[in-house]
Amino acid sequence: MEESSAGIRHPINDEDLDVGPGAMADGSSTLVRRFLLGHHFALTPAQRRVLGEIAADLAAPLPMHRLLQGRRRFR
Numbered sequence: 001m002e003e004s005s006a007g008i009r010h011p012i013n014d015e016d017l018d019v020g021p022g023a024m025a026d027g028s029s030t031l032v033r034r035f036l037l038g039h040h041f042a043l044t045p046a047q048r049r050v051l052g053e054i055a056a057d058l059a060a061p062l063p064m065h066r067l068l069q070g071r072r073r074f075r
Helices: 033-038 045-059
Strands: none
Touching: none
């Protein structure tokens, strides 16, 4: 069933993930880019890698099955 299930493609551009703190959105900014611009910190290399993997899954024609786990660090 998993191999034959059809999903909906949601392509995400690599440029959408390349945002830094203080960057501004414009009228052509995608939803993902605007979401990331709302954070006031830069993504870590691991976060960028995982978002890239999720973007690849979302662009595929099959449904995504992924567990995303994070660790919050307090200072």
